[in-house]
Amino acid sequence: MYTRNLRIVTFAIVSMFFLHSFAENNWNVPADKKARNSTIKFDATTSKVGESVYTKNCVSCHGDPTKGNSLKSLSPVPPDLASAKTQELTDGELFYILNTGRVIMPSFNNVLSEEDRWKIISYIRSFNKDYVQQLSISDTNKSQLVKVDMAFDKKSNQITVTVKANEKTGVVSLKDDEIVLFANRYFGRLQIGESQRTTADGVAVFDFPKDLPGDKDGNVKLVVKVNDDTYGEISRLKTMKIGVPTDIPSMTADRTIWNVLFKPIWIIVLYTFGVMVFGCVLLYLLYSLNRLRKAGNI
Amino acid sequence: MATKSNTDKITSDLLRPIRLNKSFVIWMGFLGVSLVICLGAYGLQLKNGMVVTGLGDYVSWGMYISSFVFFVATSLIGMLISAVLGLSGQKWASPLARIAEIIALAFASVAGIVIILDMGRPERLLNVIIHGQIQSPILWDVTVVTVYMIISALFLYIPLIPDLKICSEKLKNLPPFARNIYKVLSLNWNNTPEQNKIIKQTTRTIAIFIIPVALAIHTVTSWLFANTSRAGWDSTIFGPYFVTGAFVAGTAAVIIAMYFFRKNYKLQDYITDNHFDMIGKLLVLVSLVYLYFNLNEYMVPFYKMKESEAILIRDLFAVNHAVLFWSVQILGLVLPIILLLFKKMRKPLPMLVIGIMVLLGAWFKRMIIVVPTQEHPYLPIQNVPLNFKIYTPTLVETLITIAPFILVLIIITLLAKVIPIIPVHETIEQLEDAPISPKGDLK
Known part of the structure; x- marks a missing residue:
């Protein structure tokens, strides 16, 4: 058992x-x-x-x-x-x-x-001595033919992304490509909504949040990333005035205890006062010593 | 009234140690060799970096910073004995004033060096000044330690001026250049009434000024810890707690120095049993105050047992640091208080033993304050080797830690060799003022 x-x-x-x-x-x-x-x-x-x-x-x-x-x-x-x-x-x-x-x-x-x-x-x-690289046969310059358009519709609060390539044979719409939209933040990028696939016209539509903070004028830096098997990875940046204007003073604008540029006045005053008092006492002592030396002359 | 023979006896007694002798050379040789060994260890640290120590990311302040706090603490005694007791008319303490000042100056000057030992890149020392942030207690500490050092030096020097003149006149066995140095330093002293008046005035000014400076130096040192929100350091009573602890350490240091000076310089007539008795009582007083602050410092968080504090308190009371914690509190504080209550124990030899106990306790107490807190940060320590979590000093680190102690002994020995450690002029003056015997027995 x-x-x-x-x-x-x-x-x-x-x-x-x-x-x-x-x-x-x-x-x-x-x-x-x-x-x-x-x-x-x-x-x-x-x-x-x-x-x-x-x-x-x-x-x-x-x-x-x-x-x-x-x-x-x-x-x-x-x-x-x-x-x-x-x-x-x-x-x-x-x-x-x-x-x-x-x-x-x-x-x-x-x-x-x-x-x-x-x-x-x-x-x-580089840690593998036997490794032999096989380079991609796709043309890296092809991505430069791609044109990405971004348009914002205030009414629906949507961003329409249109992806087209200017081939010699004419303009080609990039269809069924993965499109990712980001907004640049202080640290890294914030993805807007989920990634979308382009329609047959090369169009993808994103809902844009109404409460995304921009800079003090409301500007938001948007990054569109397109993944296309033929044209490779394409990334385009565009600044649009579609965020909520936000004016946050910088960390070093006010006199604060952590600010290395502008120190709190009370600390400057106290420290300087302390050092000055010491300076005065020291001067007085040196002066007294000098008086002492002179008083020795009989 | 002071008779001429009395004055001569005092002068010759107190100036006798100022000469080269065999025991001095042997002692200095011993200190010198020890210092060279310790400096060799420091060479290793300079070459290989802080990796030769037990310090790391979590416990970055170990024996060096504990020593720094200890050195600053001990240096406060100059203020207590020379200024506080002097201003409050405690005449018995005046022969001890110079010993206290020598200790203060030696410990304060070496404290700055101890800080450099803790720096991995000591060549960047000037950056503390160049890029110093006025908001940082570290800058305040650098400032007040420097101020205290200068003031302590003047506090030693100014009352010494008449004695320097006596040295230049009476030390006939010295080579002329040495006597000339005494003469230049004595600033044309002729014992005129005006000069006496000026010296009394300036000494009094320094005595008053040194009190806030000394309080500031150790309060700011305590703020290096208390101005953070770490468990065990986040305390509002850290300033006075450190200051009272400093008096305990300093008094013990003076007792030890008194014992050896009295014995080696044959000063039994000037540092009497009565002085030991009195300073023994002083040690009881400051120890009781310190015990009271300890009770506050540990009892209050122990009663509340806030989570972060509780981990530290358990560690101190019953786990890793328990043996050290209780040894320090009992052997370094409670037992000395009890022993010193008996008159028999306030004799020179028992006092020496008690003084050493208290001083050792004071050093380890700084370790108890500095190290355990860092072993218990607010965020849990994860995925690190055991020696990151628990601080274990290395041999090299221990040798480097001993170096400043040797340096202090060298400074004290040298100063006590070139200046009379009991004020000659003052002792004679007191004899003229009041008909007391030079044995110092106060009625």
Whole structure:
């Protein structure tokens, strides 16, 4: 009886372990994403930039590649990215993982530029001597043909984004592309609504919130990001006067205890007063000593 | 009335130690060698960085800063004995004034050096001044410590002027250049009534001025802690708590110094048993006040047990720091108070033992104030090695911590070698004013 129970428990533990590691490894990367390649060529320069981006964004969990010092207390444990298991993945898979994230790994799609993301992969690949890069065959200059229009409708409070490409053969609407809209904030970008797919006319419509603070004139910096398989990743910035005018004085405008530019008057007065009193006493003492010296002449 | 023979005896007695002798050379040699060893340890810290210490992200203030607080504290004794007792007419304390001032000057000047030991990049020291923020207690601390050092030096120097003249005249065995230095420093002293008047006036001015400065120096040091909201430091009584603690440490330091000066310089006629008895009583008084502040400081949070404070209080009373905490409170404070209530215990030798107990207790008390709070930040400590969580000083750090103590001993020894540690002029004057025997027995 006891042995049987033990067997069941052992089986349960072992199968849980396998399920767990299965979940860990299975990223379900779609085939087209898996085959994707970088548009930039990996070399020592890109790897160096990648290293600095890696240090800011990845090292806290994954540790230094080859050192095996990733954060072991996390579940699943973030792998050492120089490990064979990671290096077996294609560039497209790494890029996908970096873009989407999962469980405790955040998505870097909207945090880092496409270029920076590829450079991180360039850095990771620099630990693999057998790695041979396959460059993307798509033309990087094609993205410059794309024209993105943004229009705001006050009545409906909506932003209409139109994406078109000026090909030699004429204007082509980019249809069924993923469009993401952001507003620039103090720290990072705020996504507006959910991402949309363009219609056959290359149009996507976003509901714009009525209470988004702008600068003191109401200006909001908007960023549109288009992901197109032919034209690549396109990002356009436009400032529109559609936010709520907000005038927050800067942290260093008032005389406050934390302000390094303008200090509170009471502190200046007290400190200066203290130092001056000391100065006066010191002068008096020196004067007295001088008097003492003179008084010695008989 | 002071007879000539009496005056001569006092002068020769008090000036006798001012000469080179074998024991001085041996003692200084010992201190010098020890200092070189400790400086070697500091060289390691300069070369490899703060990694050679037990300090880290969580406990970034350890033995060095505890020592700094201790040094500032001990230096306050100059103000208590020379100024407070002097102004309140406690004549028994006047032979001790110079010892207290020497201790004050030595500890205050070395306190600044202790701060530099805690800096990983000491070459950036000037940045404290160049980029100093007037809102920061650290800048105030730098200011008041400097002011106190200057005032202490003057407080030592000005009443010394008549004695310097006596030195230049009577120390005939000294080489001429040394006697000339005494002469220049004695500022043309001729014992004229006007000069006597000026010296009394200025001494009185300093005595009054040094009281707020001394209070400021240790109150500001306490604010380095109390102006943060950390559990254990966030206290409104930290100023007076530190000041009273300072009097305890300083009095103990003076007792130890009194014992050794009396024995080595054969000053039994000037530092009498009566002085030990009186300063023993003074130690009881300041210790009782300090005990009262301790009761407030620990009893009130212990009664309320607010969550963040409770973790710290438990740690101090019953967990990691319990042995040190209770040893410091009992051996360094309660037991000395009880012992000193007996007259037999206020004799020189028992007083020396008690003084050492109190002074050691005072140093470890600073560790109890500085370190445990940092081990318990408001946000939980996660995913760090054990030695980040619990502060353990290293050997190198210990050696570096000993260095300022050696430096203080060197300064005190040197000063006590070149100036009479009992005021000669004043002792003679007192003898003229009141017919008391030079044994100092006050009726």
